[in-house]
Amino acid sequence: MRFRPLEPAERDTVEFEFDGQRIRAPQGISVAAALLRNGNVACRMTPAGNAPRGPHCMMGVCFECVVEVEGLGARQACMLQVAPGLRLRSAGKT
Amino acid sequence: MTDLRYDVLVIGGGLIGTAVAFGLLNKHLKVAVADQGDTAHRAARGNFGLVWVQSKGSTFRPYAALTRRSAETWPRLAAELREVSGIDPGFQQAGGVTFCHSESEFAQRADFMRHQFDADLPYPDAYRMLGREELARLVPGIGPKVVGASYCKLDGCANSLRLLRALHTACQKLGGRYLPNSNVKAVRPLASGFTIESASGPVFAERVVLAAGLGNAALAPSVGLETPLKPVRGQILVTEKTGALLPVPSHLIRQMDEGTIIIGDSQEDVGFDDGTELGVLGTISARALDSLPALAQLRVVRAWGALRVMSPDGFPLYQQSVRHRGAFAFSVHSGVTLAAIHAYQLADAVALGALPESLAPFSEERLALQAA
Numbered sequence: 253m254r255f256r257p258l259e260p261a262e263r264d265t266v267e268f269e270f271d272g273q274r275i276r277a278p279q280g281i282s283v284a285a286a287l288l289r290n291g292n293v294a295c296r297m298t299p300a301g302n303a304p305r306g307p308h309c310m311m312g313v314c315f316e317c318v319v320e321v322e323g324l325g326a327r328q329a330c331m332l333q334v335a336p337g338l339r340l341r342s343a344g345k346t
Numbered sequence: 347m348t349d350l351r352y353d354v355l356v357i358g359g360g361l362i363g364t365a366v367a368f369g370l371l372n373k374h375l376k377v378a379v380a381d382q383g384d385t386a387h388r389a390a391r392g393n394f395g396l397v398w399v400q401s402k403g404s405t406f407r408p409y410a411a412l413t414r415r416s417a418e419t420w421p422r423l424a425a426e427l428r429e430v431s432g433i434d435p436g437f438q439q440a441g442g443v444t445f446c447h448s449e450s451e452f453a454q455r456a457d458f459m460r461h462q463f464d465a466d467l468p469y470p471d472a473y474r475m476l477g478r479e480e481l482a483r484l485v486p487g488i489g490p491k492v493v494g495a496s497y498c499k500l501d502g503c504a505n506s507l508r509l510l511r512a513l514h515t516a517c518q519k520l521g522g523r524y525l526p527n528s529n530v531k532a533v534r535p536l537a538s539g540f541t542i543e544s545a546s547g548p549v550f551a552e553r554v555v556l557a558a559g560l561g562n563a564a565l566a567p568s569v570g571l572e573t574p575l576k577p578v579r580g581q582i583l584v585t586e587k588t589g590a591l592l593p594v595p596s597h598l599i600r601q602m603d604e605g606t607i608i609i610g611d612s613q614e615d616v617g618f619d620d621g622t623e624l625g626v627l628g629t630i631s632a633r634a635l636d637s638l639p640a641l642a643q644l645r646v647v648r649a650w651g652a653l654r655v656m657s658p659d660g661f662p663l664y665q666q667s668v669r670h671r672g673a674f675a676f677s678v679h680s681g682v683t684l685a686a687i688h689a690y691q692l693a694d695a696v697a698l699g700a701l702p703e704s705l706a707p708f709s710e711e712r713l714a715l716q717a718a
Contacts, residue, residue, distance in 0.1 A: 298587065298604070298605065299587050299588050299589040299590075299605040300587070300603060300605040315647055325643075325645075
């Protein structure tokens with residue numbers, strides 16, 4: 253499954269890394285939006301049942317889209333803007 | 347508008363009202379639950395969710411006995427709710443601990459537990475005092491200040507939000523009528539039975555159960571009862587979800603089945619203010635960090651305040667009106683721990699039309715004696 257943007261991206265793009273994969277995304281969008289746009293629907297595993305979870309509310313409330321940010325720890329992907337050189341990995345993956 | 351006639355009308359759709367309604371519906375009575383809307387204070391939503399025995403009723407022994415009985419009956423309630431509603435209330439009963447942060451706290455706790463379980467109300471093997479090493483085998487992450495804990499096997503926990511949803515769903519599946527957005531101001535006793543104005547029109551019932559939390563204080567006089575209650579605020583911190591850190595609950599910290607850790611148990615007299623306050627949250631988190639230092643690595647994602655329904659001496663009030671025998675008022679702050687009593691014993695009493703002798707210590711006469 254892949255989310256498609258309503259308008260074609262005409263903005264400058266940046267490149268970041270997620271689980272070793274290089275992802276290019278328009279500047280100014282959130283990491284959660286960039287992951288969905290790229291087809292990365294799941295971005296973490298639940299600590300209790302080890303089940304996949306991904307962005308849901310896109311507004312900082314549900315905490316489903318948590319990712320590990322290198323140097324920062326766990327962050328909500330929907331509250332984080334894409335930035336060049338950002339290195340992320342799935343949260344809770346063992 | 348058609349008349350709505352019921353055997354029992356329950357006023358209040360929180361943990362107390364729905365537990366009693368569930369019990370009554372199991373007895374095939376015709377039951378309606380009148381509830382407020384989403385802005386109700388709803389203590390059930392702030393409940394820490396413990397089924398907690400070890401520290402209850404040390405100065406009032408009938409409360410200790412009641413709490414034990416509820417903890418023993420909880421497995422039946424959890425199983426029946428799962429079966430009827432299809433929702434798992436998240437009940438676990440692997441015991442609970444009270445952490446002791448100094449040798450003197452440990453010694454005091456040991457005395458307290460002896461008084462609770464070895465003296466006038468003996469309960470063989472209910473508890474053990476765990477030294478630091480034994481506790482570390484149960485909870486490997488304890489901090490350096492922790493010298494031990496009291497462990498009680500009767501303690502457990504549930505997920506209070508799922509419990510409330512399970513009770514509501516079960517009541518509807520058993521044919522109960524739910525009357526939302528009914529801000530009941532008074533109950534009117536009739537020659538036979540009672541009536542209220544609900545959002546769906548007038549409702550008539552043979553019996554009425556007031557289970558409106560703090561609202562019982564204002565409703566009780568309309569059926570000839572006096573129910574003095576005051577709000578006591580508790581604040582709770584919720585962390586992000588994490589792997590297993592705490593296999594059994596304490597009354598200050600517990601880990602939910604989804605992985606969040608909740609930290610709580612403040613007791614504040616702040617009227618009807620259900621907000622949060624940094625000073626209090628700082629105090630409760632400092633104590634929690636001493637118990638489990640790994641909490642420092644976790645982000646807090648939510649904090650909230652909620653109001654406990656407190657009687658003058660803090661113990662449950664189970665009242666039946668002398669003037670209007672069909673009217674009952676139940677006011678409790680331990681809606682999770684006592685849910686099994688409410689679903690079975692209290693529901694039996696309402697169906698029968700009389701509170702049993704064993705619940706006499708929970709009438710308002712207790713308060714009159716204390717005042718005298």
